[in-house]
Amino acid sequence: MELILQSIINGLIQGGFFALFAVGLVLIFGVMGVVNFAHGELVMVGAYTVWLLHAQNGIPFIPVILIAIILVTVIGLLMERFLFRPTCNDPLAGLICSIGILFILQVLATVVGGDGPSKQVPPPYQGTLILFDFLRVPYQRVFSFFVSAAGLGTLWYFLTRTKLGWALRAVALDREASALQGININRISMIAIGVGGALAGLAGALMAPLTNINPHMGHNVIITAFIVTIVGGVGSLSGAVIAAVIYALFHTFITVYFGGVIATICGLLLMVVVLIIKPTGIMGVRVSE
Amino acid sequence: MKIIIRLLKIIAVIIFLAGLIVLPHYLKFHYQDLLIFLTVNVLVVASYRIVTLTGEWSLIHAVMMGVGAYTAALLFKNFNLAIWFTLPLAGGMAGLIAALLSFPLFRMTQFYFLIGSFAAGEAIRLTWMQFIVPFGGSGGLSGIEPPMIGSIDFMDPIPYYYLALGVVSACLFILYRIEKSRIGLTLHAVHWKAPLAQSVGVDTWRYRALAFIIGSFFVGIAGALKIHYLGTITPNQFGIGFMVFILIWVIVGGYNTIFGPVIGVVVLTIFDESVRGFGELRPAIYGGVLIISILFLPLGLESIYTKFLTLCGIGGNSSDGPPP
Amino acid sequence: MSILEVRKLTKQFGGLTALADISFQVKEGEIHGLIGPNGAGKSTLFKNIAGFYTPTKGEIIYQGKKIAGKPPHVIAKMGIVRTFQETTLFQEMTVFENVLVGCFAKSRINLFSSILGLDKQLQKIAREKVLEVLEFIGLSNRKNQLASELPLGSQRALAISIALASEPKLMLMDEPFAGMNMEETKHMMDLTRKVQESGITIVLVEHDMKAVMGLCHFLTVLNFGHLLAEGTPEEIRHNEQVIEAYLGGAK
Known part of the structure; x- marks a missing residue:
């Protein structure tokens, strides 16, 4: 019972992270039609920023989170301007470019952090929140959970309550029709990748104290993001959030009882099953013929 | 003219095959x-x-x-x-x-x-x-x-x-x-x-x-x-790492004909050896080459050859279906 | 004798009804026109017949067999071939290769004979067939050009050639005259008639009224997914409901 409750709490916290980077991937794919393979590496850059500035140089955690968000957003914007925009007619070319970026960022991380073992960031918030005798959550996790929830809340507000958010969703639904209506596609693309990058940077920064940091950590991130995206429905942001939470719970439970590799295998199989039964995902809509 | 080109092609193929056969005898163990x-x-x-x-x-x-x-x-x-x-x-x-x-x-x-x-x-x-x-x-x-x-x-x-x-x-x-x-x-x-x-x-x-x-x-x-x-x-x-290399070989080489990917893998393997000295930077150099070739040579290395032929007036159809 | 019969066909997308209870018959050997204002459901009806959509309700009977819901390639093998609204061709292939695809489409896959080159006879027959089709359509002189290099009229003619090469009994033509000038239209009309005279039944979706009235033996008129009227071109021309639908649409 304790284990189950503890797993639910952990799953929810994981779900927050998953949602942050999966939503970014969905947004970029929806608006630009590019599968951003380097998305996991954007998260990795966020985590490395925290390691370098906070753990190594003692700059306080909160400003470092902001720096990480800004840094990753800038990387995203550069990718849009110099790679995805020139290749926007060929989605495959965009994907390949993002793989190129993936390599470059991994090497950059190796250069900055050295090759050695994975890095750890000591949690900036010590202590544990004791809900019940048997249910304890470290403050670091509580903090992460509320910040990711706040990040997603802000995104939701932006997308549904602001004009720019409406334009973004319109482009994601139908690029050509939106262009005809006078929406500036390039500008919207920059905003999409900017928002996606910011969320990835935030996810990386928040995950940093809770995970092993190494140049290859992006691999698991992108697999998770793919699973969440497909299960939630390509192009559906709310689907991605719901799927992130469901998948995080699913993954946490299977990890507890059978181990991490089995959990990932099950996740991948779940994704293939969803692709077969309902290729549009749990919340997806068929876009066009 | 056509016969000469044909003859030249056959000779080139023979030299190429002979080269493949004798090649290993002139290489160090590592190569x-x-x-x-x-x-x-x-x-x-x-x-x-x-x-x-x-x-x-x-x-x-x-x-x-x-x-x-x-x-x-x-x-x-x-x-x-x-x-x-x-x-x-x-x-x-x-x-x-x-x-x-x-x-x-x-x-x-x-x-x-x-x-x-x-x-x-x-x-x-x-x-x-x-x-x-x-x-x-x-x-x-x-x-x-x-x-x-x-x-x-x-x-x-x-x-x-x-x-x-x-x-x-x-x-x-x-x-x-x-x-x-x-x-x-x-x-x-x-x-x-x-x-x-x-x-x-x-x-x-x-x-x-x-x-x-x-x-x-x-x-x-x-x-x-x-x-x-x-x-x-x-x-x-x-893993996905090797899969990415396959993609790079095919895309840098070009995938319009069967020769493109082969050119890609050969050229990039030689290139890879020549940057061996860069050690851990190698993947980044690879990434850079990949991006540059996508941006500036979207049809791959084979397109250089096709362009060269067209320039020489030998031209010929770049489509690769069976000849009618 | 009817070659195709549509019985109470209904197609819904979500809550939207694109086709409601459509029934009509196509007589063998005729050119049958399918007309109606924009959004009447003509193309949707075509896609249902050719197997690209599965009808929500109703039956499609072709030569006495039920075909509704079968996949496109199965329906094509039974002898119903559609051409596309836009100029849809294998752009990167030559004219000859385009038609060759149509010839090979129905033949069985045999990997080993292909590798070993044991299908020489099949190849030879196919190549002769291609030349024959190109001759019939009048594209022989362009056979080595890339499809993308052809002018619009020839591209449409090539689309018909590909369809012909697969030896159809019933051809569904989706707006073959769209975007054509007077001369091209006239040439296309002659071609359509020629195809029909060679024994192939044609169902035609078209906006160009002059072409439809001149070509078709029988017309079915759709409006907002419903069957509005049926009859010979002469009858349709004087049908009050049809005139109103078209004028109403023009308002």
């Missing part, structure tokens, strides 16, 4: 090794091309190579089968797995297929990692030996190179024949306009699956060929 892996990788990219002919980019090709490699390794370790038997059986197993996978995978197209094939491949690869028996877990298996015939020990790079060269040439010839046949023509048609092909009676699902099975069969053989020489096998050899 002989490399030559064998390059030969195997030529088969990897050529077989990948047949999958991409229908327009679907799969991310499971590296894992299919692993299926072949693991099949060969297990057959050798458990039944002591010689390479002559493990090669076709490895191909057969990869083809069989591909046939089974094509039921779920080819219900999807494009983006969904890309992700679906990635997921299926990772699931297979993680299975190798998870089960120590029989796959050896993440440490893999070792002690897979090349064959010996009489006094010829294929542990030596040179005899093994000739073996690999023979097998790969035969496979390439078959792949070439398939592409130039009516099946190849229909595969092209499925790529360019699937609904039109369907509307005149082409079963596009069957053709997609067929291309996938053929490609997997040959990459399975490549896997077995590699593993018999290398001697050890681990799941990480066939």
Whole structure:
């Protein structure tokens, strides 16, 4: 019972992270039609920023989170301007470019952090929140959970309550029709990748104290993001959030009882099953013929 | 004029083949090794091309190579089968797995297929990692030996190179024949306009699956060929990292004709060797080259050759269907 | 004798009804026109017949067999071939290869004979067939050009050639005259008639009234997914409901 409750709490916290980077991937794919393979590496850059500035140089955690968000957003914007925009007619070319970026960022991380073992960031918030005798959550996790929830809340507000958010969703639904209506596609693309990058940077920064940091950590991130995206429905942001939470719970439970590799295998199989039964995902809509 | 060009072409081919045969004798041991892996990788990219002919980019090709490699390794370790038997059986197993996978995978197209094939491949690869028996877990298996015939020990790079060269040439010839046949023509048609092909009676699902099975069969053989020489096998050899290299070779080389990917793998392998001194920076240099070639040479290295021919006025049709 | 019969066909997308209870028959050997204002459901009806959509309700009977819901390539093998609204061709292939695809489409896949080159006879027959079709359509002189290099009229003619090469009994033509000038239209009309005279039944969706009235033996008029009227071109021309639908649409 304790284990189950503890797993639910952990799953929810994981779900927050998953949602942050999966939503970014969905947004970029929806608006630009590019599968951003380097998305996991954007998260990795966020985590490395925290390691370098906070753990190594003692700059306080909160400003470092902001720096990480800004840094990753800038990387995203550069990718849009110099790679995805020139290749926007060929989605495959965009994907390949993002793989190129993936390599470059991994090497950059190796250069900055050295090759050695994975890095750890000591949690900036010590202590544990004791809900019940048997249910304890470290403050670091509580903090992460509320910040990711706040990040997603802000995104939701932006997308549904602001004009720019409406334009973004319109482009994601139908690029050509939106262009005809006078929406500036390039500008919207920059905003999409900017928002996606910011969320990835935030996810990386928040995950940093809770995970092993190494140049290859992006691999698991992108697999998770793919699973969440497909299960939630390509192009559906709310689907991605719901799927992130469901998948995080699913993954946490299977990890507890059978181990991490089995959990990932099950996740991948779940994704293939969803692709077969309902290729549009749990919340997806068929876009066009 | 035409006859002269034809003659020149034949002479060039003969010199090229002779070069391939004498080449290893002038190389250091390290480069002989490399030559064998390059030969195997030529088969990897050529077989990948047949999958991409229908327009679907799969991310499971590296894992299919692993299926072949693991099949060969297990057959050798458990039944002591010689390479002559493990090669076709490895191909057969990869083809069989591909046939089974094509039921779920080819219900999807494009983006969904890309992700679906990635997921299926990772699931297979993680299975190798998870089960120590029989796959050896993440440490893999070792002690897979090349064959010996009489006094010829294929542990030596040179005899093994000739073996690999023979097998790969035969496979390439078959792949070439398939592409130039009516099946190849229909595969092209499925790529360019699937609904039109369907509307005149082409079963596009069957053709997609067929291309996938053929490609997997040959990459399975490549896997077995590699593993018999290398001697050890681990799941990480066939991960997304290697898959990305396959993509890079094909895309930098160009994928309009069967020569593009082959040019890509050869040129980039040589390039890779020449930047060996950069150590851990190498992947970044690779990434840079990839991006530059996508931005400035979208049709790949082969397009340089085509342009050169057009400049010389020899020109000819750049389309690659069978000649009428 | 009817070659195709549509019985109470209904197609819904979500809650939207694109076709409601459509019934009509196509007589063998005729050119049958399918007309109606924009959004009347003509193309949707075509896609249902050719197997690209599965009808929600109703039956489609072709030569006495039920075909509704069968996949496109199966329906094509039974002899129903559609051409596309936009110029849909294998752009990167030559004219000859385009038609060759149509020839090979129905033949069985035989990997080994293809690798070993044992299908020489089949190849030879197919190549002769291609030349024959190109001769019939009048594209022989362009056979080595890339499809993308052809002018619009020839591209449409090539689309018909591909369809012909697969030896159909019933051809569904989706707006073959769209975007054509007077001369091209006239040439296309002659071609359509020529195809019909060679024994192939044609169902035609078209906006160009002059072409429809001149070509078709019988017309079915759709409006907002419903069957509005049926009859010979002469009858349709004087049908009050049809005139109103078209004028109403023009308002």
